[in-house]
Amino acid sequence: MAECIVITSGKGGVGKTTTSANLATGLALSGKKVVAIDADIGLRNLDVILGLENRIVYDLVQVIEGECRLKQALIRDKRVEGLSLLPAAQTRDKSSVRPEDMKKLVNDLKELGTDYIIIDCPAGIEQGFKNSIAGADRAIIVTTPEVSAIRDADRIIGLVEAHELPEPKLILNRYRPGLVARGDMMNREDILEILAIPLMGIIPDHEEIVISANRGSPVVFDELSVVGAAYRRIVRRVLGEEVEIPSFDVQDDGVWASFKRWMGLTAAREVV
Amino acid sequence: MMTSLISRIQSVLGEPRRGSSKDEAKQRLKLLLIHDQVDLSPAQLQAMKAELLDVIARYVEIDREAMEIRLSKEGGQVALVSTMPVRRVTSRAAAAAS
Numbered sequence: 616m617a618e619c620i621v622i623t624s625g626k627g628g629v630g631k632t633t634t635s636a637n638l639a640t641g642l643a644l645s646g647k648k649v650v651a652i653d654a655d656i657g658l659r660n661l662d663v664i665l666g667l668e669n670r671i672v673y674d675l676v677q678v679i680e681g682e683c684r685l686k687q688a689l690i691r692d693k694r695v696e697g698l699s700l701l702p703a704a705q706t707r708d709k710s711s712v713r714p715e716d717m718k719k720l721v722n723d724l725k726e727l728g729t730d731y732i733i734i735d736c737p738a739g740i741e742q743g744f745k746n747s748i749a750g751a752d753r754a755i756i757v758t759t760p761e762v763s764a765i766r767d768a769d770r771i772i773g774l775v776e777a778h779e780l781p782e783p784k785l786i787l788n789r790y791r792p793g794l795v796a797r798g799d800m801m802n803r804e805d806i807l808e809i810l811a812i813p814l815m816g817i818i819p820d821h822e823e824i825v826i827s828a829n830r831g832s833p834v835v836f837d838e839l840s841v842v843g844a845a846y847r848r849i850v851r852r853v854l855g856e857e858v859e860i861p862s863f864d865v866q867d868d869g870v871w872a873s874f875k876r877w878m879g880l881t882a883a884r885e886v887v
Numbered sequence: 888m889m890t891s892l893i894s895r896i897q898s899v900l901g902e903p904r905r906g907s908s909k910d911e912a913k914q915r916l917k918l919l920l921i922h923d924q925v926d927l928s929p930a931q932l933q934a935m936k937a938e939l940l941d942v943i944a945r946y947v948e949i950d951r952e953a954m955e956i957r958l959s960k961e962g963g964q965v966a967l968v969s970t971m972p973v974r975r976v977t978s979r980a981a982a983a984a985s
Contacts, residue, residue: 663915663919668915668918668919669918669929670929671928671929672928672929672930673930705923705926706926825908826908828912829908829909829911829912830908830911830912831911831915
């Protein structure tokens with residue numbers, strides 16, 4: 616059955632767009648028909664993270680206003696079968712879209728035979744957020760192990776539940792095992808104790824993310840990448856599989872391990 | 888894996904890597920910013936290209952398929968840069984000139 620998942624966080628800059636891109640790509644790599652929607656009207660970026668910015672012809676607002684057909688606006692990703700992007704408008708503002716429009720859009724996509732619709736929600740709790748969750752069946756909250764991000768995540772969890780969506784799940788992003796081991800970063804137990812929602816996955820902070828953003832190629836494509844592997848596990852969980860969430864081994868922060876990683880000889884080892 | 892190993896060794900030796908991801912990022916970003924400034928959608932750019940071709944075709948015969956039009960930034964100024972391979976000057980244009 617088709618499902619629409621909104622990726623949200625409250626706070627900006629915690630990795631919503633990167634998460635959306637990797638989740639959408641990963642689901643498509645698993646053989647699903649996926650549409651990623653950039654709901655950040657006026658500040659679109661999902662196109663850039665997916666490396667599809669040069670292929671935009673129509674956008675979400677033009678679809679809603681009837682200037683083009685939905686299918687015309689969908690950009691097919693040539694690297695993976697089944698993935699399309701519906702880009703946001705760059706020169707409009709959030710008031711060009713209403714929650715009813717998003718509901719209709721999501722329903723239309725489901726009727727086109729889409730398996731998963733991933734909505735990249737803008738930061739904040741205003742119109743863009745309301746639009747993004749309107750058509751969603753469930754929400755994934757992205758946070759980082761920082762006070763400000765977790766505070767905003769807590770606020771968003773309340774809002775998601777107020778909109779009568781099922782209990783959201785959490786992705787803990789930019790996790791740094793070395794800092795956690797030293798006691799200078801909140802660990803997963805600390806964060807889950809505060810937010811009290813199920814954990815969907817942990818994404819380690821890694822230079823691979825910078826490089827993949829530079830190139831416009833989601834890291835989930837990279838078979839050797841630790842971060843790619845973490846996203847692939849999240850994809851399997853989204854698909855309903857039970858997959859253990861490993862702790863990232865602090866030993867791998869050591870000099871020899873980083874040297875081997877640097878040489879490209881090993882992917883970072885993980886322990887459960 | 889070998890290529891990435893070699894490129895990593897090169898980066899240590901101080902050799903600038905060709906096709907490094909930061910160069911790619913900078914190129915993509917420049918193009919994005921130009922398009923954001925000009926606010927011309929690809930659809931509009933295509934329409935403009937077609938109209939330009941119609942006007943120019945009245946004077947010279949150009950290779951429609953090979954024509955290129957793009958936005959570029961030169962010295963802080965966004966410019967429309969176009970390349971139109973000329974096949975020959977049409978007889979009508981030649982007549983008008985004489």
